[in-house]
Amino acid sequence: MPKRIMQGTVVSDKTDKTVVVNIERKYTHPMLKKTVRRSKRYQAHDEANKYKEGDLVIIQECPPRSKTKRWEVIGDGNKG
Template identity: 50%
Template sequence: METRKTHPRFKKIVRRSVRLKVHDEKNECAVGDKILAIETRPLSKEKRHRLYKIVEKAK
């Protein structure tokens, strides 16, 4: 997941990225797919999101 914010002092747009662990129940995704994930109850120690839908498959 990538967010863009303006730096408070230098006024430059800075990109921040976070890697989420997403629960894929049917094992549909591959590495590089673009997906939508929704927040859910804790599913494991680190998983807090669930796969909603695949937006774009990897090439």
């Protein structure tokens, strides 16, 4: 089964080797026909503490690293 990959913004880097990434998605509401924005925050593993608040990053699913971490940062979102 392929791993999910998402792009989002780092909203917190206070924890050691962990960043909190906000993922925003847009979809059309089925009845109102309006564009609706929904966001969700994921805790992702950042081994080198490389990424700081405000950075655009790409995260990928991984086996559980802790109670709340099931994602890991695989790269910078600004690069191609």
